[in-house]
Amino acid sequence: MTARNPDLRWLAEPALASTHEPSGTRTAGRRWALRVGLLLATVAFVALWAYPLLGFLFTAFLPHVLQGDLRPTLAPLRHAFQGYELHALFNSLWVALTVGVLSLPFGLWLAWLRERTDLRGHGWIEAGVWLLLIFPDFFLASGWMLLAAPIGPLAAWPTALHAAQLLLGPVGIILTLALKVVPYVFLVAQGSLRNSSAALQEAARVHGLSRLWRLRLGLAALLPALAAGFAMAYAESLRNFAVVATLGASSGFAMGTYAIYQAVNGMPLNFPLAAATSWLLLALVLPALVLQSRVGRRARQHQTLGAKHRPAARVRLQTSHQLLHGALLLALALFALALPTFAALGVAWPKAAWTQIAASLPPLLAAIRYSLQLALVAASITVFIALPMAWLSARPGRLGRVLDVALLAMMALPLIVLAAAYLQAYNQPYAPLYGGSLLLGMAYVALAVPATSRVLLGPVAQLHRSLADAARVHGLSRLQTLRHVHLPLLAGSLFYGWLLAVLSIAFELPASELLYPAGHPPLAVALLQYAGGFQLHQQARLQVLGMAVLLAFALLARCAYQRLTPVAWRQLGTP
Numbered sequence: 001m002t003a004r005n006p007d008l009r010w011l012a013e014p015a016l017a018s019t020h021e022p023s024g025t026r027t028a029g030r031r032w033a034l035r036v037g038l039l040l041a042t043v044a045f046v047a048l049w050a051y052p053l054l055g056f057l058f059t060a061f062l063p064h065v066l067q068g069d070l071r072p073t074l075a076p077l078r079h080a081f082q083g084y085e086l087h088a089l090f091n092s093l094w095v096a097l098t099v100g101v102l103s104l105p106f107g108l109w110l111a112w113l114r115e116r117t118d119l120r121g122h123g124w125i126e127a128g129v130w131l132l133l134i135f136p137d138f139f140l141a142s143g144w145m146l147l148a149a150p151i152g153p154l155a156a157w158p159t160a161l162h163a164a165q166l167l168l169g170p171v172g173i174i175l176t177l178a179l180k181v182v183p184y185v186f187l188v189a190q191g192s193l194r195n196s197s198a199a200l201q202e203a204a205r206v207h208g209l210s211r212l213w214r215l216r217l218g219l220a221a222l223l224p225a226l227a228a229g230f231a232m233a234y235a236e237s238l239r240n241f242a243v244v245a246t247l248g249a250s251s252g253f254a255m256g257t258y259a260i261y262q263a264v265n266g267m268p269l270n271f272p273l274a275a276a277t278s279w280l281l282l283a284l285v286l287p288a289l290v291l292q293s294r295v296g297r298r299a300r301q302h303q304t305l306g307a308k309h310r311p312a313a314r315v316r317l318q319t320s321h322q323l324l325h326g327a328l329l330l331a332l333a334l335f336a337l338a339l340p341t342f343a344a345l346g347v348a349w350p351k352a353a354w355t356q357i358a359a360s361l362p363p364l365l366a367a368i369r370y371s372l373q374l375a376l377v378a379a380s381i382t383v384f385i386a387l388p389m390a391w392l393s394a395r396p397g398r399l400g401r402v403l404d405v406a407l408l409a410m411m412a413l414p415l416i417v418l419a420a421a422y423l424q425a426y427n428q429p430y431a432p433l434y435g436g437s438l439l440l441g442m443a444y445v446a447l448a449v450p451a452t453s454r455v456l457l458g459p460v461a462q463l464h465r466s467l468a469d470a471a472r473v474h475g476l477s478r479l480q481t482l483r484h485v486h487l488p489l490l491a492g493s494l495f496y497g498w499l500l501a502v503l504s505i506a507f508e509l510p511a512s513e514l515l516y517p518a519g520h521p522p523l524a525v526a527l528l529q530y531a532g533g534f535q536l537h538q539q540a541r542l543q544v545l546g547m548a549v550l551l552a553f554a555l556l557a558r559c560a561y562q563r564l565t566p567v568a569w570r571q572l573g574t575p
Contacts (some may be wrong), residue, residue, distance in 0.1 A: 005400070006059055012327050012432050015163065016218070017091070018509065024106065027078045032249075036533050038341075039054045041388070044385060047442070047447060048442060048446040048449070049410070050447060052421035052424070052426070052534045053417075053418065053421050053424035054420070054423050055421065055424065056271065056274075056275055056417070056420060056421035056425065057270050057278065057279065057301065057421075057424050058143075059076075059274075059275040059424065060076050060272055060278070060279055061073065061074070061076075061077075063076065063146065063271075063272040064401035066424070071480060073191050075271035075272075076275065077272050077276045077279070078277065080276040080277045080279075080280055082275060084146045084259060085252065085256075085263075085276075085277050085280075086264075087254065087274070087501070088254040088255050088256050088258065088259035088277075089100065089226060089255075089256045089259070089277070089280055089281065089284065091170075091224070091236075091254060091255045091256075092237075092238055092255040092256035092257070092281065092284065093284055095170065095174055095177070095236045095237060095255065096233075096235075096237035096238045096284070097175060097234065097409060098174055098236040099174055099177045099178045099181060099233055099234070100230045100231075100233040100234040100237065101230075102174070102178045103178050103181045103182050103185050103229070103230075103233045104226060104229060104230055104233075105184025106178070106182045106332075107182045107183075107184070107186040107189055107227070108185065108189050108222070108228055108275050110125055110182070110186045110187035111185075111190040111191075111193050111445075112193060113125055113325060113329070114126055114186075114190060115190055115194050116193055116194040116314055116315055117315045117316075117317050117325075118314045118315070118316055118317060119317055119322060119325055119326070120322060120326070121326075125329065126190075127338075128192055128329075128333055128557040129182070129183045129186050129187075130305050131337065132179065132180070132182070132183055132336055132337065133180075133183040133335065134503065136242075136507040136524075137176065137177075137180050137240065137242050137243050137343075138156070138242035138243060138245075138507070138509055138524060138527065138528075139340070139543055139546075139547065140176050140180070140243075140336075140340050141172070141176050141242065141243045141246035141247045142246055142340070142344070142527060142531065142539060142543050143174075143339070143343050143344050143543070144164075144167040144172050144175075144247065144340060144342020144343075144425055145167075145246060145247065145250075145340060145348045145531060145538050145539075146174065146340075146343045146346075146421045146539065146543075147164050147167070147339065147340065147343040148161065148164040148167055148168055149245070149347065149406065149536050151347060151536060151537075152164075152343055152346065152347055152536075153342065153343055153347070161269070161557055162540075167247065168247055168250055168251050169247065169248070169251035170248075170251075170253050172247045173243055173248055174253075174255065176239060176243045176247065177236070177237045177243055179234075179336045180236070180243075181232065181233035181236050181237065182239075184229055184232040185226075185229035185230075185232070185233060185234065187542060188225045188226075188228050188229045188232070189222065189225050189226065189229060189377075191225065192222050192224070192225035198574035200429060201301075220569060222535070226495070227291055230291075231288040231289070231291045233421065234288045235285050235288040235289070235412055238256065238257075238284055238285050238288075238414070239257065239281075239285065239412070239413070239414035239415065239416075240257065240280065241257040241258065241414070241415060241416045241509060242509040242510075242524070243255055243509045245258060245261070245509065245513075245528060248530060249532070250531075255278060256281040256284070256414075256498045257281070257414055257510075258265055259277050260274045260277050260278055260281070260414075260416050260417065260420055261416055261420075261510075261513070261514070263277065263420075264420045264423055264424070264514065265425075265513075265514065271420070271424045274420050275420075278414070278417045278420070281414060281417070282414075282417075285412050285414070287542060288412070289408070289409075289412055291324050304506070313334065314443035323471060328438040336368055339469075341434070343540075344540045344543045345540070345544060346457035346540075346546050346568040347536055347537060347539075348537065348540035348541040348543070348544045349541075353500040357541070360537070360538060361525070361541070361545075363538075363539065364541055364545055365545070365547075366520075367521055367522060367523050367525075367526035367542065368523055368542075368545060368549050368550075369524040369547055370503075370520050370521075370522055371414055371512075371522040371524075371546075372502075372506055372525075372549070374440065374441055374444060374505065374522065374548070375501075375502045375506040376422050376436065376502060377441060377446065378441045378445050378498075378500050378501070378505050379442075379448065379502040380498065380499035380503055381445050382444075382445050382448040382449050382452050382496055382498075382501045383456075383497055383498045383501065384451060384530075385461070386448075386449050386453040386455075386456055386497065387450050387454045387494070387553065388489075389403065389407070389449065390453045390454075390456040390457045390460045391460050393407065393457055394460045394461040395451065396544055399546075404457075407450045407453050407454060408450075410450035410458075411450045411451060411454065413513065414510075415447055415508070415510040416510040418443065418446060418447060418511070418515075419443060419510045419511040419513070419515060420514065421518075422439060422442070422514070422515060423514050423515060423520035426439050426442075434515070435518065436499055436516055436517055437517055437520070439515055440512065440516055440517070440522075442509065442514045443511040443515055444505045444508060444511065446509060447505075448504060448505055451500075452497050452500070453502075453551055455495070455496075455497045456490070456497050457498065458492055458493075459489075459493040460490065478503070488544045491565060495557075495565075497552060499558070502553075502557075503550060503554065504544075506515045506522075506523060507523065507550075508522075508524060509524040509525070509528070512524050512525045513525050513528065523542070523546050526542055527539060527542050528540060529542060
């Protein structure tokens with residue numbers, strides 16, 4: 001068989017080799033590899049998450065626990081319940097609730113237009129939502145800042161400039177966060193509307209219910225999706241740092257994440273107060289996790305997808321309604337994406353000589369290059385760690401459930417908390433990593449692994465066990481099964497998970513701000529420094545160049561993936 005069909009040699013040769021290898025040797029080798037893998041996984045878990053997080057959070061009750069002093073105190077918690085920290089946490093609460101309430105109608109409206117109407121060009125709605133999702137939040141906030149600047153595009157219109165300056169404060173923070181979380185509401189509502197059944201509305205019409213009652217029935221069927229969308233919008237607003245640091249710092253409007261940053265960035269450093277504030281901020285995030293868990297358990301009450309499922313018919317919009325919805329969508333796109341981008345372009349290239357602009361580019365390109373280099377290395381390590389974690393999470397059993405809950409908890413953790421934990425844990429005499437690129441890369445990996453694991457969880461869970469059984473029958477080892485069977489099937493998901501990790505790390509701000517090496521600011525830190533120093537031209541140029549370079553990198557990486565991977569891998573590995 002091997003001689004007639006050379007393509008099957010990779011199946012026959014391992015099988016022939018395995019017949020001459022003692023079974024005891026193979027078993028011992030597998031046990032040794034398993035022990036080494038468990039040891040490496042334990043070391044990575046302790047170094048990346050357990051040691052820094054536990055040491056930091058326990059500092060709220062044991063201020064000198066990392067120095068071996070176990071005397072407890074509640075003074076940091078009492079301090080966090082008063083003054084600046086309490087006011088910042090209250091601001092976080094009402095801003096998150098407001099953002100959650102505002103994002104629900106917008107996300108539901110977009111999902112309804114996309115899935116339930118015959119609006120012309122409704123497919124572009126999904127493309128715009130994904131573009132808004134991947135657009136960095138602090139780039140959006142920086143665009144508003146440049147729009148309201150005295151040298152911005154509105155400088156010739158004092159009334160409009162005065163109105164735009166309202167964005168430098170809670171109004172701008174709420175609008176920016178609402179725009180950033182609308183895609184989450186859209187995605188969860190889209191799935192429910194796409195799978196909604198026509199039987200419910202038909203039964204309501206048969207029984208003569210009014211349009212208002214039919215609307216109430218439709219919203220009741222969407223209740224799990226709306227509750228999940230609200231929980232996600234609320235939690236994302238609480239854990240955000242970039243928008244607050246960009247729009248809130250200049251106006252004196254503080255929120256919980258910025259209060260934590262102030263405690264570990266001022267002099268003297270106050271890690272116990274930062275840890276106590278982190279506990280209170282986590283207590284505010286907890287209701288969102290509970291709500292999402294309860295909604296998931298009660299979702300069966302609203303199941304409509306079955307063997308006799310008939311999708312609901314699309315609503316035929318009149319010409320006037322088509323024009324109205326189209327105009328509103330265009331206005332939303334201009335306000336959310338075009339206006340901040342055009343503001344940055346207008347400030348980046350004023351009527352200055354090109355020689356002055358060229359002289360200002362080297363520090364900007366250095367920041368972009370440093371961020372991209374770190375992002376490439378950290379994203380590769382992230383995928384290497386996230387794949388086995390997704391594999392274990394997809395397996396049935398207690399370990400998979402525990403790991404899945406841990407990943408969800410890590411995704412809900414405010415990024416500034418993990419960054420502050422790294423600053424404290426690795427600035428000790430026995431762990432002097434602070435001030436180097438290694439620690440910043442470790443923080444990037446710790447921040448990116450939970451989200452990347454969730455991205456890979458779905459494709460990994462779809463791999464049937466019979467694939468590994470068939471490979472074992474043909475004599476393939478586990479490594480050969482991974483290389484020749486599983487890797488081709490997961491190629492697309494691994495590539496896009498890696499690319500998503502690269503882009504998210506390159507735009508990351510909390511860990512970059514607290515841990516970057518002196519003299520080597522990453523992209524997000526350099527942008528914030530230019531904004532704080534009122535170097536608005538440099539800020540705008542860095543924003544435009546950063547988006548252009550990273551977008552070009554994403555397109556080149558995708559082209560390289562298309563050209564370098566086998567055709568069969570691309571066909572099998574398409575997400």
